[in-house]
């Protein structure tokens with residue numbers, strides 16, 4: 001893998017973490033954190049204290065490593081903050097919860113400009129604010145010796161407001177499979193960036209700042225969803241988790257996916273044509289849009305934002321995920337993709 005070009009000035013700029021120091025960084029970052037509605041005590045003490053109206057806490061963590069999850073020459077500091085928050089906030093939504101707070105672990109090289117870290121903090125705060133959430137604490141440490149990579153570890157906490165959490169394991173044969181949010185846009189933007197393009201803005205923007213359908217998670221829980229997850233790695237891979245946990249087959253309807261994700265034609269077709277790719281590959285296997293996919297009992301009036309894209313069937317010998325009756329592996333090959341989703345240790 002080619003090393004991401006260090007984007008931010010290296011050396012001893014007056015603004016660097018080395019010069020400003022840990023506590024200088026913390027005070028500047030905390031100033032941008034916003035306020036969590038649930039926080040009785042926010043950042044600045046030994047720990048935050050949060051109100052938990054439901055009595056249960058949804059908790060999830062995602063780690064973002066420079067060069068693996070983001071590049072500083074592809075995304076601004078604010079973009080990276082938005083993306084780190086979104087990856088976590090979507091996991092809370094995928095349980096049927098509403099995020100209340102984030103905790104942020106940060107490891108960075110000493111020559112990282114503090115202004116860049118303030119940008120990340122601003123992006124985190126802006127992504128959280130519509131939900132009433134905010135960063136309530138964290139930790140700031142030096143990156144490993146000789147490492148130029150920033151590592152961000154974000155933990156989200158959330159509230160279920162009395163609803164049962166929606167697990168991956170509850171889907172039953174006869175349920176309908178439904179989708180909320182976009183698929184393929186982030187992967188399309190990533191493909192463009194990898195070829196050195198900064199456009200189309202809608203696709204590259206979707207890669208930089210995903211727009212998970214946060215409200216669709218609690219709405220699905222309230223409507224009786226039997227299983228749900230967010231699509232972080234790729235639809236076929238993540239639906240595979242639902243199928244495995246539920247012990248059922250998820251049969252996705254290709255035509256419904258085309259209607260939901262590729263009509264009317266737009267940037268996905270435009271980039272696919274330029275790159276000689278099949279846009280359906282991004283829809284089926286592209287990650288990081290953080291759409292939600294769920295199963296609902298047949299006959300459920302789907303909440304706003306949800307569209308039917310398949311059905312849950314009894315387990316059979318064809319495998320756990322089908323695309324219009326065809327095994328997922330065949331669908332992956334047919335669209336020219338390498339795997340049903342992102343390969344983490346490839």
Ligand SMILES: Nc1ncnc2c1ncn2[C@@H]1O[C@H](COP(=O)(O)OP(=O)(O)OP(=O)(O)O)[C@@H](O)[C@H]1O
Pocket residue numbers: 061062087091230232233
């Ligand atoms: N190192 C670890 N220690 C404990 N639990 C882990 C660890 N890594 C992952 N898990 C748990 O394994 C499950 C699957 O993890 P994974 O990261 O694949 O979640 P995901 O929701 O599919 O992905 P994403 O976080 O990108 O949305 C989660 O419940 C997660 O908390």
Ligand SMILES: Cc1ncc(C[n+]2csc(CCOP(=O)(O)O)c2C)c(N)n1
Pocket residue numbers: 062067068069070071087190232233286287288342344
């Ligand atoms: C520089 C760069 N290269 C590749 C990608 C693509 N990518 C990285 S992680 C991931 C899936 C979710 O990962 P996780 O499960 O670890 O949250 C995807 C699709 C990127 N975002 N940035």
Ligand SMILES: [Mg+2]
Pocket residue numbers: 090091094229230231232
């Ligand atoms: Mg998830």
